[in-house]
């Protein structure tokens with residue numbers, strides 16, 4: 118492990134009276150009811166408990182409907198898919214009300230294949246392709262525009278790249294464009310880009326004329342393995358990440374892993390954080406495969422890449438099917454995100470790539486799980502080693518503004534807070550098992566935060 122075992126030499130925090138009040142009330146509120154369930158490994162065990170009532174929620178039904186994933190995946194280690202480069206895979210996202218949709222995953226799709234896929238999922242005549250100013254000059258926008266032009270009335274919009282631009286002001290530009298072009302309710306928005314574009318375009322589609330169709334064409338590992346699937350759309354607010362949004366599912370997701378050829382290394386590594394996440398929370402075989410194949414992923418080996426993308430999409434589709442609107446098990450996809458989102462918001466959007474913040478957040482969740490005695494040190498070491506192999510950060514830099522106060526403030530507003538109680542996803546048991554719970558020792562959480570901020574500027578200032 119490279120991360121230093123930081124001494125808990127805690128200097129007194131300098132809170133203003135107002136800050137102290139906020140934090141004190143957060144900590145008090147966080148000790149109310151508790152609700153936990155356990156997911157992972159070769160099955161799904163539900164154990165929900167509450168100090169006020171015994172909850173038998175609908176999430177128990179969807180949880181138990183989940184397949185036993187590890188059995189099917191038992192032989193994954195060192196295995197790569199026997200895929201023909203000319204073929205493609207389809208992972209289906211099963212939803213109710215006829216909203217099922219396919220995720221097409223291929224390497225070097227032919228123009229005809231792309232055109233067929235897109236036109237078969239775009240009903241109306243009008244299309245608005247939205248991308249960013251990093252993707253557009255690389256030729257992808259031209260390519261999709263030309264492919265659709267013989268069939269559709271195509272409009273395009275290029276937005277500024279980056280997490281700092283995932284906000285209501287930039288979202289407004291999408292709505293302005295749609296209105297200027299007189300796009301009607303039958304139109305389809307196409308999100309061509311990474312997670313920021315996908316989340317924003319999806320949200321614009323959710324609210325434009327109270328909802329129009331949209332299609333995801335992800336171009337980053339982050340978007341291919343996570344954000345383009347499952348219908349979480351939205352924008353950031355200065356007071357919290359993804360705080361304004363909607364659940365709105367796409368018509369289809371078209372993943373051409375060829376587009377990763379132009380992805381900067383840092384972005385590639387950032388996306389791998391979410392792939393590691395699936396391994397940690399529910400797919401131990403994927404984790405083991407990553408332990409053996411990380412080099413191939415970093416070298417952009419097409420077969421390994423496609424395998425990681427497909428496996429991630431299968432995991433995500435399975436969880437989304439079980440719990441589309443995050444009533445329960447879907448929250449497990451948030452491993453490391455409560456800490457990570459606090460880091461993204463508290464450091465200023467754009468300072469960290471999402472996956473980098475999630476990597477540090479996952480290191481925090483892993484450290485806390487170990488401090489609680491829920492996982493053994495071997496799992497902590499394997500987790501750290503895998504993130505290190507992916508060149509992902511596991512600690513905050515010395516110049517980070519983060520401190521305990523900032524962490525707790527953002528975490529108290531996390532979307533998983535219910536009735537004042539903060540719930541976290543923590544690892545528990547062998548690799549591939551996690552819990553979503555509010556029942557944990559607060560001291561372990563605060564100790565973990567203190568350990569990670571001990572040498573940061575934010576702590577000492």
Ligand SMILES: O=C(O)C(=O)C[C@@H](O)[C@H](O)[C@H](O)COP(=O)(O)O
Pocket residue numbers: 343344346347349358359391443447448450451454532
């Ligand atoms: O799809 C989900 O559900 C996830 O939580 C996946 C996350 O990896 C993703 O970052 C998501 O956008 C976070 O959502 P949020 O609800 O925590 O804002």
